[in-house]
Amino acid sequence: MYLAHGITRALAPPVQKFQSSIILKWILGFCWYLLHLVVSLVDMVCFLNHLLLSSIISTGLLRKYQNLKLNNLNCLAIVVDSEEAEDITKTQKLLSWLSSIDVKCITLYDLQGVLKRTIGNDFKSMTNTSLRECKMSKMTVEILSLSDGKEGIAKAANFLISKYMKDDSLRCNGTKPTFSESQVSNALEAIGYKGPDPELLLVYGPARCHLGFPPWRLRYTEIIHMGSLRFMNYGSLARALYDFSKKNQNYGK
Amino acid sequence: MEKHSQRPEPKNLNSVWRFLRRCLFSVLSFGPMPKHIAFIMDGNRRYAKKMQIKEGSGHNVGFTSLVSSLQYCYEMGVKYVTVYAFSIDNFKRKPEEVGSLMHLMKEKIDQLLEEESIVHKFGLKLNFWGSLDLLPEPIRSAAEKAMVHTANNTGPVLSICVAYTSTNEILRAINKSCARFEDKTGEGSDPANSILVTDLEENLDSASCSEPDIVIRTSGETRLSNFLLWQSTFSHLQSPNLFWPEFSLRHLIWSILEYQKVYPYLEARRKLCQES
Numbered sequence: 324m325y326l327a328h329g330i331t332r333a334l335a336p337p338v339q340k341f342q343s344s345i346i347l348k349w350i351l352g353f354c355w356y357l358l359h360l361v362v363s364l365v366d367m368v369c370f371l372n373h374l375l376l377s378s379i380i381s382t383g384l385l386r387k388y389q390n391l392k393l394n395n396l397n398c399l400a401i402v403v404d405s406e407e408a409e410d411i412t413k414t415q416k417l418l419s420w421l422s423s424i425d426v427k428c429i430t431l432y433d434l435q436g437v438l439k440r441t442i443g444n445d446f447k448s449m450t451n452t453s454l455r456e457c458k459m460s461k462m463t464v465e466i467l468s469l470s471d472g473k474e475g476i477a478k479a480a481n482f483l484i485s486k487y488m489k490d491d492s493l494r495c496n497g498t499k500p501t502f503s504e505s506q507v508s509n510a511l512e513a514i515g516y517k518g519p520d521p522e523l524l525l526v527y528g529p530a531r532c533h534l535g536f537p538p539w540r541l542r543y544t545e546i547i548h549m550g551s552l553r554f555m556n557y558g559s560l561a562r563a564l565y566d567f568s569k570k571n572q573n574y575g576k
Numbered sequence: 577m578e579k580h581s582q583r584p585e586p587k588n589l590n591s592v593w594r595f596l597r598r599c600l601f602s603v604l605s606f607g608p609m610p611k612h613i614a615f616i617m618d619g620n621r622r623y624a625k626k627m628q629i630k631e632g633s634g635h636n637v638g639f640t641s642l643v644s645s646l647q648y649c650y651e652m653g654v655k656y657v658t659v660y661a662f663s664i665d666n667f668k669r670k671p672e673e674v675g676s677l678m679h680l681m682k683e684k685i686d687q688l689l690e691e692e693s694i695v696h697k698f699g700l701k702l703n704f705w706g707s708l709d710l711l712p713e714p715i716r717s718a719a720e721k722a723m724v725h726t727a728n729n730t731g732p733v734l735s736i737c738v739a740y741t742s743t744n745e746i747l748r749a750i751n752k753s754c755a756r757f758e759d760k761t762g763e764g765s766d767p768a769n770s771i772l773v774t775d776l777e778e779n780l781d782s783a784s785c786s787e788p789d790i791v792i793r794t795s796g797e798t799r800l801s802n803f804l805l806w807q808s809t810f811s812h813l814q815s816p817n818l819f820w821p822e823f824s825l826r827h828l829i830w831s832i833l834e835y836q837k838v839y840p841y842l843e844a845r846r847k848l849c850q851e852s
Contacts, residue, residue, distance in 0.1 A: 324630055351602055351603050351605075351606050352606055354603040354606075355603050355604070355606035357608060358603065358604075358833060359607075359833060359836070359837070362672075362830070362833045362834065362837065363837075373648070387775050395652075423803055428819065434845060434848070434849065435848070435852070465581075469634075469849065472809075473773045473776070473806065474585055474773055476746060476750070476773075477772055477773045477775075477776055479750075479752060480750045480768055480771045480776065481751060481770060481771050482758055483750070483754065484754045484758070484770075484771065487754070487758075488758070493698070497750075498839055499755050499758070499759060500751060500754040500755055501751050502747065502750060502751060503747070504743055504744070505741075507747060507750060508747075528841075529838060529841045530651050530838035530842060531812065531813045531814070532811060532813060532838075532842060533808065533809070534809065534810070534811070534845065535809040535810075536848070538742065538743075538746065538805035538806045539743060539746070539805075541800060541805045542741075542742070542743060542800075542801070542802040542805065543799055543801060543802070544799055544800070545798045545799050546798050546799060546813060547798055548813075550782060572799070574665055574668070576666075576668050
């Protein structure tokens with residue numbers, strides 16, 4: 324029976340097979356678009372819900388979002404999509420909001436170094452400090468890009484092996500280089516690639532993705548997606564910080 | 577006679593369910609499909625508390641959930657699945673709990689190597705990532721035996737992270753790269769900028785896999801807890817608000833649909849990074 328079926332299929336005219344595969348593709352494509360329509364509708368409802376709450380928070384009507392207790396936030400990181408980071412006014416507005424909430428330490432990051440070029444240069448001319456870090460009135464702002472992540476760790480490895488090769492006592496003993504995590508952290512500090520591990524990271528962009536934020540500093544960081552920087556509002560920022568203040572971590576226990 | 581008529585029914589239902597799944601996966605494949613999905617299987621203990629069962633049973637149900645999710649992933653054509661089974665930080669738990677988790681792990685590794693298991697069904701290759709020397713001897717040798725046993729399999733890959741943290745993985749890659757540098761060069765040579773990012777990447781546990789397209793952490797927690805920090809540069813991070821044992825096919829489908837929405841953006845950023 325299977326042999327007969329196979330032969331019939333093989334002898335069927337190619338045009339018929341071609342037409343049925345096009346029809347099948349159309350059906351699959353239509354079903355796929357339907358599925359995505361459902362996802363978009365659900366996402367739209369969630370977005371509108373979030374927008375409504377954020378607008379109410381921005382008006383100051385909800386007291387619990389007013390005096391935020393940020394005792395467990397020593398450092399806040401912000402990842403911005405590089406294209407959106409070109410609009411410097413948005414980032415400056417974000418920094419001023421954070422300053423008003425009394426956030427003391429901020430790490431800004433974007434993939435391509437746009438923030439270093441725009442905000443970084445602004446800071447350099449205002450405060451005459453290094454491109455990567457500067458002190459505003461009560462805030463420390465550090466600005467990073469992709470090269471501060473994996474490349475920084477590679478440089479730390481070079482630093483460690485350099486020290487090892489110059490230490491005759493270690494090499495003559497025949498000990499193989501076996502470094503520890505704290506030695507790597509110290510090496511990162513020695514070469515200027517160390518900074519505080521942020522407790523919270525806010526992602527401003529189309530997707531929840533950290534885009535290469537320095538891996539050594541992301542171990543226990545809460546990562547929140549804030550949506551596009553173009554649509555940023557004070558209410559969602561306050562909500563994200565409030566939700567963070569209520570978090571408890573077990574650290575593996 | 578009654579028993580004979582009852583037996584074919586579940587088989588028919590299974591075939592119908594399998595056929596419906598194939599149709600659904602064909603529809604999904606119309607868009608970009610992830611090649612590598614990583615799971616942080618969080619919430620087994622909280623699930624056990626919610627269902628008022630023993631804590632250890634939560635992990636058992638979690639394992640069942642893992643096997644079904646793996647089955648669906650491999651049926652969809654996902655080539656690599658990575659799971660965070662046990663972190664180095666988890667050694668801080670109560671000794672009785674650590675002991676029972678180790679016992680469970682040994683039991684499940686042995687189960688995976690049995691004839692009827694998912695490993696044989698799909699020709700899976702098993703990897704164990706982490707500092708395996710931190711594990712008790714029976715589990716370490718079971719893991720090593722599983723890797724040897726499946727080394728020549730050409731099917732999809734399952735990487736299980738045990739006694740793993742990302743910073744520990746990066747540290748071991750640094751040590752391997754430095755040891756290789758020392759072997760290659762002589763006394764007095766200056767290694768300035770000799771160790772590159774690519775050298776470190778070749779020495780990571782994940783060197784043979786592509787980077788994860790999606791990292792899913794269940795139980796709604798939003799942190800990575802020292803998991804794949806190096807490899808998740810362009811991964812879509814997802815935090816569905818349910819416990820791991822509750823993770824099912826519809827959650828996996830939803831996860832892939834969300835990934836397909838952001839794929840053009842992530843792919844464009846990945847290409848930009850490769851060009852520069």
